[in-house]
Amino acid sequence: MSGIALFASAAVIAIAAAAIGSAHAQGKTAQAAIDATWRQPERAGNIFVMMLLALAFMEALTLFVFALVFVLAGRIPA
Amino acid sequence: MEQGGTSDVLFRVFGLEVTGAVTTMWAVMALVIAVLWLAARRIERIPRSRAQSLVEIAIAGGENLFSSVMSPRRTRQFLPLLGSFFAFILVCNYSGLIPGAGEFRGFKPPTSHWGVTAGLAAIAFLATQYAGIRSKGLRYFRHFVEPLFLAPLMLPLSMIEELVRPFSLSLRLFANIFGGETVLLALLLVIPYFLPITVLVLELIFGFVQAFIFTLLTAVYLAGASETQGH
Numbered sequence: 001m002s003g004i005a006l007f008a009s010a011a012v013i014a015i016a017a018a019a020i021g022s023a024h025a026q027g028k029t030a031q032a033a034i035d036a037t038w039r040q041p042e043r044a045g046n047i048f049v050m051m052l053l054a055l056a057f058m059e060a061l062t063l064f065v066f067a068l069v070f071v072l073a074g075r076i077p078a
Numbered sequence: 079m080e081q082g083g084t085s086d087v088l089f090r091v092f093g094l095e096v097t098g099a100v101t102t103m104w105a106v107m108a109l110v111i112a113v114l115w116l117a118a119r120r121i122e123r124i125p126r127s128r129a130q131s132l133v134e135i136a137i138a139g140g141e142n143l144f145s146s147v148m149s150p151r152r153t154r155q156f157l158p159l160l161g162s163f164f165a166f167i168l169v170c171n172y173s174g175l176i177p178g179a180g181e182f183r184g185f186k187p188p189t190s191h192w193g194v195t196a197g198l199a200a201i202a203f204l205a206t207q208y209a210g211i212r213s214k215g216l217r218y219f220r221h222f223v224e225p226l227f228l229a230p231l232m233l234p235l236s237m238i239e240e241l242v243r244p245f246s247l248s249l250r251l252f253a254n255i256f257g258g259e260t261v262l263l264a265l266l267l268v269i270p271y272f273l274p275i276t277v278l279v280l281e282l283i284f285g286f287v288q289a290f291i292f293t294l295l296t297a298v299y300l301a302g303a304s305e306t307q308g309h
């Protein structure tokens with residue numbers, strides 16, 4: 001396999017793995033937030049803000065991998 | 079220095095390269111300033127112009143939101159910064175979604191460049207330190223070593239934590255917008271009809287959410303640095 005093909009496979013696997021992890025975590029967060037909203041609808045606004053904050057931190061992990069792939073993509077010889 | 083088709087330098091000002099993102103940023107700045115200036119041109123106690131009412135609704139909403147993470151006094155203090163962040167990032171994010179935006183060389187969403195988001199995050203970082211020192215004086219630096227018997231352990235940890243914040247703040251915004259643009263481009267190349275609409279709709283949501291998250295996280299950092307005891 002050429003370097004590019006190897007790199008592309010590695011990049012796809014890395015991003016997919018990161019996406020699986022943060023999707024799982026974000027699913028749990030969203031579930032908890034929806035549960036909380038259902039239990040206390042009057043706090044919905046507060047819960048929503050907290051959920052967004054929590055989601056942002058998980059989201060960042062996938063995006064770190066995404067950015068890393070782009071940084072590395074510029075370094076492999078053609 | 080002509081480097082072929084890869085660089086998108088439009089022209090140079092005093093040796094500084096002016097790229098499409100920079101010109102777009104100027105346009106965004108002009109737009110935001112113009113809209114807000116028009117809205118604030120004739121401020122009345124009971125707003126009669128629609129622009130003033132609209133901007134007042136937006137500002138009241140922001141005040142309401144930020145007072146859930148910090149005290150009302152701090153909210154008033156930081157609202158100009160946070161509001162500017164939100165307006166600027168939102169319009170920047172949306173600037174890439176204007177129909178035909180990809181046709182012009184001088185038109186690129188500025189927030190899809192790490193340099194722009196890193197600059198915004200640097201402002202947020204400096205503002206956080208400034209707010210902390212201003213409200214607590216030198217006592218602000220105590221939170222770096224807070225459980226005092228663990229100070230040698232806590233100092234490097236809290237410093238890393240403090241420095242990672244602007245890094246993740248900028249990378250989150252940049253990667254979201256850049257990733258969206260990349261996915262959109264890839265889809266446009268494969269199926270140019272109808273399918274990109276779904277991504278465009280998602281991008282509309284993400285653009286708002288990312289501007290919101292950036293502002294909210296900055297607010298949380300500012301509150302953490304300046305509030306003395308919870309809120």
